[in-house]
Amino acid sequence: LFYPFLKFVEWLVSLTGSESPYLSAAAIPVALSLFHTSFNIINTFVLVWFIKPIARIVEKIVPAIIEPVKEIDEPKFLSEKVLKYPETLLVSLVKESKYLFKNAIFEIVAHALNIHREDITSDLRLKKVIKKSKEDFKTDVRELYYTKVKNIYGEILRYATTAQSDLKLSKIENLRVSQIKIANRKMVEIVNDVKELGRNVSFYLNSENKHMRKEYDKFRKKIVKVLRIIYLFRTQEEKAEYYDKLIKLRTEAKEGKHETTDSINKLIRESLITVDMSSSLVNDNDNVNDIIKKLIEVAILLYGEKDYLLENVDSKAA
Secondary structure, X not given: OHHHHHHHHHHHHHHOOOOOOOOOHXXXXXXXXXXXXXXXXXXXXXXXXXXXXXXXXXXXXXXXXXXXXXXXXXXXXXXXHHHHOHHHHHHHHHHHHHHHHHHHHHHHHHHHOOOOHHHXXXXXXXXXXXXXXXXXXXXXXXXXXXXXXXXXXXXXXXXXXXXXXXXXXXXXXXXXXXXXXXXXXXXXHHHHHHHHHHHHHHHOOOOOOHXXXXXXXXXXXXXXXXXXXXXXXXXXXXXXXXXXXXXXXXXXXXXXXXXXXXXXXXXXXXXXXXXXXXXHHHHHHXXXXXXXXXXXXXXXXXXXXXXXXXXXXXXXXX
């Protein structure tokens, strides 16, 4: 095939009026140019017929990388059949809400603070938990909300609203459904609050400013302490001790809502932090207290005994 092709090139050169490249050196540049042009045209024409076979071979050798589709969590305890009776619906609503809280919300809050959940539920001292947790998890709170919370939250509200409008609920049952709705709304608020806090926690996690690192570690420690007590409150049979601790922490959070701590005030006075840093600390101090208050309220609404629930309602009414 090669020699006939060379003859073909020689023929093309002669068509341009030049001598044969085999006889005259002056014709060689023209011959080379025509050789490359002809080769590329013929090569392209031949390969066109082999595109599909080549594609099939490449697909077998190099498998396509399929982007994993993020699974959206579905309700595990809610179905149309539970709407038949108030009792079954209430049980299902409580189970679904507890599942959402102890899995999705617990994970989102912990990971937004760059803390492993197993460290929170362990016996490790809180100071050591914070000290060892210096890795930025790069948690996408927004994505976690859409995949783990939004759908289940919407279904809980739909079933709860349907129950209150279509079922004959007693006064106590109606109150319990309302409490479940409140608990779920607060869970969503917690996600929104921790999304804002998480940005600054990650930003100052390994900051060169040791004062900012220390203050944000204090914020993390306060929330982790609450998460650990809530874990014990919902898993231990003797709840009274942990209930009292939660009430105390909730009171402290309420009182500290709009008050900057002494350490933050000192940093501002001594110009150890910038104006932007001080603004972040003041805002996040309020944010942390909000998160703590809401976490405790959700825990009491979902895991508290009847006496605790009534006490909680009475204290709010007072």
